[in-house]
Amino acid sequence: xxxxxxxxxxxxxxxxxxxxxxxxxxxxxxxxxxxxxxxxxxxxxxxxxxxxxxxxxxxxxxxxxxxxxxxxxxxxxxxxxxxxxxxxxxxxxxxxxxxxxxxxxxxxxxxxxxxxxxxxxxxxxxxxxxxxxxxxxxxxxxxxxxxxxxxxxxxxxxxxxxxxxxxxxxxxxxxxxxxxxxxxxxxxxxxxxxxxxxxxxxxxxxxxxxxxxxxxxxxxxxxxxxxxxxxxxxxxxxxxxxxxxxxxxxxxxxxxxxxxxxxxxxxxxxxxxxxxxxxxxxxxxxxxxxxxxxxxx
Amino acid sequence: xxxxxxxxxxxxxxxxxxxxxxxxxxxxxxxxxxxxxxxxxxxxxxxxxxxxxxxxxxxxxxxxxxxxxxxxxxxxxxxxxxxxxxxxxxxxxxxxxxxxxxxxxxxxxxxxxxxxxxxxxxxxxxxxxxxxxxxxxxxxxxxxxxxxxxxxxxxxxxxxxxxxxxxxxxxxxxxxxxxxxxxxxxxxxxxxxxxxxxxxxxxxxxxxxxxxxxxxxxxxxxxxxxxxxxxxxxxxxxxxxxxxxxxxxxxxxxxxxxxxxxxxxxxxxxxxxxxxxxxxxxxxxxxxxxxxxxxxxxxxxxxxxxxx
Numbered sequence: 001x002x003x004x005x006x007x008x009x010x011x012x013x014x015x016x017x018x019x020x021x022x023x024x025x026x027x028x029x030x031x032x033x034x035x036x037x038x039x040x041x042x043x044x045x046x047x048x049x050x051x052x053x054x055x056x057x058x059x060x061x062x063x064x065x066x067x068x069x070x071x072x073x074x075x076x077x078x079x080x081x082x083x084x085x086x087x088x089x090x091x092x093x094x095x096x097x098x099x100x101x102x103x104x105x106x107x108x109x110x111x112x113x114x115x116x117x118x119x120x121x122x123x124x125x126x127x128x129x130x131x132x133x134x135x136x137x138x139x140x141x142x143x144x145x146x147x148x149x150x151x152x153x154x155x156x157x158x159x160x161x162x163x164x165x166x167x168x169x170x171x172x173x174x175x176x177x178x179x180x181x182x183x184x185x186x187x188x189x190x191x192x193x194x195x196x197x198x199x200x201x202x203x204x205x206x207x208x209x210x211x212x213x214x215x216x217x218x219x220x221x222x223x224x225x226x227x228x229x230x231x232x233x234x235x236x237x238x239x240x241x242x243x244x245x246x247x248x249x250x251x252x253x254x255x256x257x258x259x260x261x262x263x264x265x266x267x268x269x270x271x272x273x274x275x276x277x278x279x280x281x282x283x284x285x286x287x288x289x290x291x292x293x294x295x296x297x
Numbered sequence: 298x299x300x301x302x303x304x305x306x307x308x309x310x311x312x313x314x315x316x317x318x319x320x321x322x323x324x325x326x327x328x329x330x331x332x333x334x335x336x337x338x339x340x341x342x343x344x345x346x347x348x349x350x351x352x353x354x355x356x357x358x359x360x361x362x363x364x365x366x367x368x369x370x371x372x373x374x375x376x377x378x379x380x381x382x383x384x385x386x387x388x389x390x391x392x393x394x395x396x397x398x399x400x401x402x403x404x405x406x407x408x409x410x411x412x413x414x415x416x417x418x419x420x421x422x423x424x425x426x427x428x429x430x431x432x433x434x435x436x437x438x439x440x441x442x443x444x445x446x447x448x449x450x451x452x453x454x455x456x457x458x459x460x461x462x463x464x465x466x467x468x469x470x471x472x473x474x475x476x477x478x479x480x481x482x483x484x485x486x487x488x489x490x491x492x493x494x495x496x497x498x499x500x501x502x503x504x505x506x507x508x509x510x511x512x513x514x515x516x517x518x519x520x521x522x523x524x525x526x527x528x529x530x531x532x533x534x535x536x537x538x539x540x541x542x543x544x545x546x547x548x549x550x551x552x553x554x555x556x557x558x559x560x561x562x563x564x565x566x567x568x569x570x571x572x573x574x575x576x577x578x579x580x581x582x583x584x585x586x587x588x589x590x591x592x593x594x595x596x597x598x599x600x601x602x603x604x605x
Contacts (some may be wrong), residue, residue: 138567260439267432
C-alpha cells in the first residue's frame with residue numbers, strides 16, 4: 001500500500017519535472033525567437049545595404065538611377081529637424097516637469113495634467129501628423145517646412161521628456177532642498193542651482209531617447225506634408241525638406257531591386273544612429289542608478 | 298538674520314523684486330505644463346472640426362455601414378469598414394504572436410532567471426521596441442514575406458500575415474516588460490506560501506503569480522493592442538494599399554493608418570473631400586486607441602494600488 005502511494009508521488013514529481021522542463025524550453029525558445037528576429041533584422045539590412053554604403057552614397061542627392069542615388073538631402077533634413085525639435089521640446093518638457101514636481105499642489109488640476117501627459121504618450125504618432133498639418137502647416141501658415149515638422153515632432157516627444165525628467169527630479173534627495181532653503185535660497189534658486197543640475201543625467205537620458213524616437217519617426221512627417229523627393233539642402237527653418245526614414249520609405253516602395261539596396265543602405269545608417277543613441281541612454285541610466293544607490297548607502 | 302536685515306537696508310525693494318521674479322517663473326513653468334493640455338485640446342479640436350465638416354458632405358450612416366472605401370476613385374464610397382477590419386486583422390495577428398511569446402518571456406524573467414540575467418535581457422529585448430518601424434517594414438516586405446511565400450503558395454507580395462507577425466515581435470517587449478513589472482510587484486509571501494504547500498515553480502507561476510498580477514498583465518495586452526492599432530509604416534510598406542473587406546490574411550489590404558499616409562503622399566489641397574477623409578479616419582483611429590489606453594491605464598492603476 002505504502003509503496004503504491006510512494007509510486008504515485010514519484011510519478012507526480014516526474015510529471016512536474018517534465019512540465020518544468022517543457023516550460024523552460026518554451027520560454028528559452030521565445031527569447032531566442034525575439035533575439036533571432038532582432039539579429040535577422042540587422043543582419044539582413046547590413047547584407048543588402050553594405051555594398052551600397054560608401055562616401056558617395058552619403059554625399060549624393062537622390063536620383064532616378066539607383067546606383068547614383070544618395071541620402072545627402074535626407075541627412076541634412078533629419079539633422080535640422082532633430083535640432084529644432086530638441087530646441088523646442090526640451091525647455092518646455094523640463095519646465096513642465098519642474099512645475100509638476102516642485103510647484104503643483106497635489107490636487108485635481110495637477111492630476112489632470114498628469115493623466116493628460118500619460119494619455120498623450122499613447123496617441124498614435126500619425127495623429128500628431130494630422131494636428132501638425134492643420135495647426136502648423138495651415139493655420140499658423142508655416143507651410144510644409146522644417147519648422148512645422150520639428151514642432152509636430154516636438155509635441156510628439158514632449159510626454160517622453162516630461163515623464164523621464166519628472167522621474168529624475170524625484171530622485172533629488174529632500175536633504176539637499178532643505179539645505180538650500182536653510183541658506184536662504186528662494187524656491188527658484190534652489191531649483192536652478194540644485195535640483196536641475198542633480199537631475200541632469202536623468203533628463204539627458206530622456207532627451208536622448210526622445211531624439212532617437214524622433215529620428216525614426218516617418219508617419220507624422222509624411223502626414224504633415226514633408227516631401228519624398230528633395231534634391232537640395234534645406235536653407236532655413238521655412239524650407240521644404242525630407243528626412244532619412246521618408247527617403248527610405250520612398251525607395252522601399254519602388255519595384256526596382258536597385259532602390260531596395262539604397263533603402264537597405266539608408267536603414268544601416270538609421271540603425272547605427274538609433275541603436276547608438278539607445279545604447280547611450282541605457283548606459284547613462286545604469287551609470288546614474290548606480291551612483292544614486294551608492295549615495296543612499 | 299543680521300545679514301538679511303543688512304541687505305534689506307541697502308535695497309528695500311529687493312524682496313519685492315524677488316517675489317515678483319519667483320511669481321513670473323511660476324507662471325512660465327505653469328505654461329510649460331499647460332502645453333500638454335493644449336496639445337490634447339488641439340488634437341481633439343482639429344479632429345472634431347474636420348470630421349464634422351466631412352459629415353456634412355458624407356452621411357455618417359454611409360461612413361459606418363458602407364462596405365466599400367473608394368474616396369480616390371470617380372465612383373466614391375466612404376465606408377470605413379474595410380479599413381477598420383484591416384486594422385483589426387493585423388492587430389489580431391500581431392497579438393497572436395505577441396501574447397504567448399511575451400507572457401512566456403515575462404514569466405521566465407520574473408520567476409525563473411536570476412536578477413543578473415533579467416538586468417541584461419530586459420533592455421536587450423526593449424531594443425526591439427526602439428528600432429524605427431520603417432526598418433520593420435523593410436524586413437517584413439523583403440525578408441519575411443518571401444520566406445512565407447515559399448510555404449504558402451498563392452500568397453500575395455502584400456498581405457496582412459507577414460507585417461502582422463513582424464508587428465507581434467515588435468510589440469512583444471511592451472507585453473514582456475509591463476507584465477514582468479506586474480509580476481515582480483506580487484509579494485514574495487504569496488509565493489512562499491505556495492512553495493510551502495509543496496507547489497512546483499510552474500504551479501506557483503501559473504496558479505499564484507499570474508492570477509495575482511492579472512490586471513497588470515491584461516493592461517500590458519491592451520496597451521500593446523493600442524500600439525498595434527496605431528502602427529503605420531510597417532503596414533503602409535508591407536500590407537498593401539487596397540481597401541479590401543476581408544479576413545483573409547494572404548491578400549493585400551489597407552489599414553486606417555495606411556490610408557492616411559497614402560492620401561498625404563499625394564497633393565491634397567485644404568478643404569477637399571480627400572483632405573477631410575483623413576481626419577475622419579484619424580478620428581476613428583484616435584477614439585479606438587483612446588478607449589484602449591483608458592482601459593489599460595485603469596487596469597495598471599488597479600494593480601499598483603493592490604500591492605505597491
